[in-house]
Amino acid sequence: MTSPYWALILVLAFAAFSIRVVGLFAGDSIRASRYAWMLDDVPGLIVVSLVAASLAGQSFQTWVAAVVALSVALSTNHVIATMAIGVLAYAGLAWIGF
Amino acid sequence: MKHGAIAILPLAAGAALYGFAFGLLAAQVGFPWWGVGLMSAAVHAGSSQIVAVEQFANTSAVLGAALAGAALNLRYIGIIASLSEVLQGLPLRVRLFAIHITGDENWALTMSERAKAPAIGASFLIGSGLVMISVWTMSTTAGAIVGAVLPDLEKFGLGFAFTAAFIAMARGLWRGRPNALPWLVAFGATIAVVLLGLPKAFAIVAGTLCGLLASYAVRRHRSAVA
Numbered sequence: 001m002t003s004p005y006w007a008l009i010l011v012l013a014f015a016a017f018s019i020r021v022v023g024l025f026a027g028d029s030i031r032a033s034r035y036a037w038m039l040d041d042v043p044g045l046i047v048v049s050l051v052a053a054s055l056a057g058q059s060f061q062t063w064v065a066a067v068v069a070l071s072v073a074l075s076t077n078h079v080i081a082t083m084a085i086g087v088l089a090y091a092g093l094a095w096i097g098f
Numbered sequence: 099m100k101h102g103a104i105a106i107l108p109l110a111a112g113a114a115l116y117g118f119a120f121g122l123l124a125a126q127v128g129f130p131w132w133g134v135g136l137m138s139a140a141v142h143a144g145s146s147q148i149v150a151v152e153q154f155a156n157t158s159a160v161l162g163a164a165l166a167g168a169a170l171n172l173r174y175i176g177i178i179a180s181l182s183e184v185l186q187g188l189p190l191r192v193r194l195f196a197i198h199i200t201g202d203e204n205w206a207l208t209m210s211e212r213a214k215a216p217a218i219g220a221s222f223l224i225g226s227g228l229v230m231i232s233v234w235t236m237s238t239t240a241g242a243i244v245g246a247v248l249p250d251l252e253k254f255g256l257g258f259a260f261t262a263a264f265i266a267m268a269r270g271l272w273r274g275r276p277n278a279l280p281w282l283v284a285f286g287a288t289i290a291v292v293l294l295g296l297p298k299a300f301a302i303v304a305g306t307l308c309g310l311l312a313s314y315a316v317r318r319h320r321s322a323v324a
Contacts, residue, residue, distance in 0.1 A: 004154075004158065004160055005128075005129065005130075005133050006133075007160045008137075008150060008154050008160050008163055008164055009133065009136055009137045009140060009141070010140075011160060011161065011164035012137070012141050012146065012147070012150050012163075012164040012167050012168060013137070013140035013141045015164055015165065015167075015168035015171075016141045016142070016143050016146055016167075016168055016171050016174075017198060019168060019171045019172060019174050019175060020171075020174050020178050020197040020198065020200070021194070021197070022175055023174050023175040023176065023177065023178025023179045023197070024178050024179075024181075024182075024185075024193060024194075024197055026175075027175050027176065027178055027179020027180075027182070028179050028182065030175055030179070031175070031176055031179055037313070037317060038310065039172050039173065039175055039176060040173075040176075040273070041277075041280065041309070041310060041313045042169055042172050042306065042310070043145075043169070043170050043172060043173055043271055044268065044271035044272070044273070044277060044281065045280060045281065045284045045305070045306045045309035045310060045313070046149075046166060046169050046170060046302065046306050047145075047149075047170070047264050047267045047268045047271060048268055048281045048284045048285050048288075048305070048309065049284050049285070049287075049288040049301070049302040049303075049305035049306050049309070050149060050152075050166075050264045050302060051261060051264045051265055051268060051285070052284070052285040052286075052288035052289050052292075052301075052305060053288050053292055053298040053301050053302050053305070054260065054261040054264065055261065055289070056288065056289045056292035056293060056298075056301070057292060057293060062258065062261070065255070065258055065261075065262075066261060066262075066265065069261070069262040069265045069266070070265050070269075073265050073266045073268070073269035074269060077266075077269055077270060078266070079116055079263060079266040079267070079270075080115050080116060080119060082262050082263070082265060082266035082269070083119060083259045083262040083263050083266065085262075086258060086259070086261070086262030086265070087254070087255045087256060087258055087259050087262060088255075090255035090258040091254050091255040094255060
């Protein structure tokens with residue numbers, strides 16, 4: 001494993017644990033502050049931006065597979081089912097030459 | 099402690115499946131199996147890990163990938179803050195250990211069991227957390243071992259699994275209509291920035307900031323109407 005992999009693990013571990021420590025010592029005051037809404041909103045906005053970044057400029061096949069995955073997510077709210085059916089839809093569309 | 103360890107088993111089984119899938123994906127983008135296991139034990143945050151690995155595979159930018167992953171963990175400020183009573187009176191080293199092994203599942207189970215029986219406390223949280231972090235580390239490692247011996251599955255659409263995982267995460271984070279406009283703004287802004295030819299990491303930050311501005315506007319409008 002090269003040094004960037006090590007760096008990623010160490011930086012992510014440090015950042016994730018720091019957030020927990022902030023919650024332990026300052027969580028109550030942060031939750032009571034006027035910026036508390038950002039804590040609720042940022043995770044969802046990042047995930048939506050990640051979806052958009054992975055779809056931007058991609059083929060029609062990818063967008064159709066994303067719509068399939070979205071409908072599975074909406075109906076099941078299950079991560080594994082969404083991943084499995086999404087990948088199957090993507091591969092199926094590629095196989096029929098969509 | 100044993101009570102928590104047994105009570106969490108059904109939830110741990112679900113996490114194991116997700117962990118195996120994550121390990122498989124991580125191995126396919128170049129992570130060795132022991133690196134995946136080390137990351138799971140040291141980070142212990144599923145959605146953060148999957149985001150960081152996907153970003154790292156696409157951009158090779160360590161800091162950007164780690165920050166994108168860590169930002170998903172911001173909810174833990176609230177989660178850990180809600181444990182202040184549970185952890186009260188414990189030595190600092192035990193509290194630090196307890197917050198590391200706390201995940202969504204064992205936190206939710208501890209809080210719901212505590213609502214029914216106030217005697218449920220730190221020992222239940224730690225017992226269930228120990229099972230969760232062990233299962234998470236073992237299942238992600240097992241997935242990475244399998245993923246490393248499989249051929250490159252990209253041509254079968256495995257790369258799309260990350261997109262599908264993000265879509266599923268978004269579904270889990272949806273909190274109703276007030277999210278609609280900010281999410282649309284974030285989605286549109288990210289697409290626009292990528293199409294302008296700027297790096298995806300920059301587009302994700304720009305999309306998130308635009309979404310935050312929209313969310314601020316929605317909140318101001320709602321409080322003005324109320």
